[in-house]
Amino acid sequence: MLFSEVVGQQTAKNNLIKMWQQNHLPHALLICGQSGAGSLPVSLALAQYIFCEHRTPVDACGHCASCVKVAKMEHADLHFSFPSIAPKPGVKAMSKHFIKEFRDFILKKPYGSTFDWLQNINAENKQGNITAEESRAIIESLSLKAYEGGMKILIIWRPEYLGKEGNMLLKLIEEPPANTIIIFAAENIENIIPTILSRTQMVKLPPISIADITNKLLSSSAVDTRLAQQAARLSEGSYPEALRLLSDVANDLFPQTRNWFNMIFTNNGIGLSKFVEDFAKMGREQQKNMLQYVIHLLEATIHHRYTNTCNLIDDELSFVQKLAKTTISFESLETMIREIAATMYHIERNAHAKMQVHALSIKMVYAIQNKQVSSLIN
Ligand SMILES: [Zn+2]
Incomplete structure (x- = not known):
């Protein structure tokens, strides 16, 4: 080699x-x-x-x-x-x-x-x-x-x-x-x-950098740039994991994520139910990939607020820029990340995905309004 x-x-x-x-x-x-x-x-x-x-x-x-x-x-x-x-x-x-x-x-x-x-x-x-x-x-x-x-x-x-x-x-x-x-x-x-x-x-x-993994994926196979970046970002610095994700994910996670956030922002109950239905039909790995991907976008949003920089491009970049400009507090962004991570944890342990993501969606609606999630639960 x-x-x-x-x-x-x-x-x-x-x-x-x-x-x-x-x-x-x-x-x-x-x-x-x-x-x-x-x-x-x-x-x-x-x-x-x-x-x-x-x-x-x-x-x-x-x-x-x-x-x-x-x-x-x-x-x-x-x-x-x-x-x-x-x-x-x-x-x-x-x-x-x-x-x-x-x-x-x-x-x-x-x-x-x-x-x-x-x-x-x-x-x-x-x-x-x-x-x-x-x-x-x-x-x-x-x-x-x-x-x-x-x-x-x-x-x-x-x-x-x-x-x-x-x-x-x-x-x-x-x-x-x-x-x-x-x-x-x-x-x-x-x-x-x-x-x-x-x-x-x-x-x-x-861990291998996102840029290095993306470049390797792009140079070794005819793959869409966006998918290569998503796989690299989710791989946590592991090249074989990025390869696995690339073959497993196989579709762009962004449109569904954007759709979910639109429903959350407009508190669209029917839209959210539809999202939850679709989410529950996905395989467990894909569910985890999607949630991990949302965490990455939220982390990029926090990073953008602090530094005014972002290493994403195209519509992922504009999504993060828009989210960073909203009135959602840092605490709420962090709450969202924490709640998503907790949902992933439960899904990994075979919890009912539909109920989990339904509850998560409601918590996300509260979080973007900067309301305490705990006040909803108690
Ligand atoms: Zn030689």
Whole structure:
């Protein structure tokens, strides 16, 4: 994978390249970002950069023999360790039993989650694991000479799955063989054993920016700009989540939202009932997406009031501008956000969507009149 193929994360990419160029890249590196932020893609891009025979100041060349091998996940000195399961009773879980499946999976889904991966190898209810046997195999494979005579790189995907057996790796991490780099690609540092954490240097990946996700979606598929932006905004910085939303949402959330607000502003009981009926017919995920989308618009409205700026365009922008100019107080805008979030919470837990959104609509009518919602309930 090239750095240019990694979605966003420009700061981390620049820092890693700089560390390599200045000879400051640590032997044990922890690349950590929330699910979907790209810790594995960044690790792969770094490995390719290190192996590349004609690297530029910003990226690997993409076509030398080393790049071709890394891109196919076939470089002999690029090792992988990842959560796996016992392939059959009596055989310990080890990466080598699933390396072919892992290569195929990562080639198809470099942003895939461990859940996706474990599903992919039919782990079903089995917990993935990085075992003591795996740790021994890691030590053994890194003690061998590099096949191609250069660097050896081990990517440990999701070190969170290393339990206390991870302590077997401490010596290796502290004193790795010459020309060896160990990259831990993680999502949640709280679940990494402290002995490993304290021996690695961390590069943190923030959630991917809305603009970076939008640009990636627009450049990789023929998708409407508005839909790409909506998916990016709802994805909370996760590229695979944006992809999922794009295929799930599939229609523009704005017209329905605008319609709902029109009914709320005019306190149009019949219109609101119709909205509630239509809302109840949507799938649960779509209901949550829509409510989350409304929260984003309300947050943009608050932001606009404070800063007079807004990163939306077209009719979403004019909607936010109009809403920002109304007499609705900050408190009421915040109340709306809180009530919508509470409704999402209940819908997630299988509450009756129709009743929930009906009650929410009434609370919204009160909120825009700057009336206390509690006075309605009590
Ligand atoms: Zn190259």
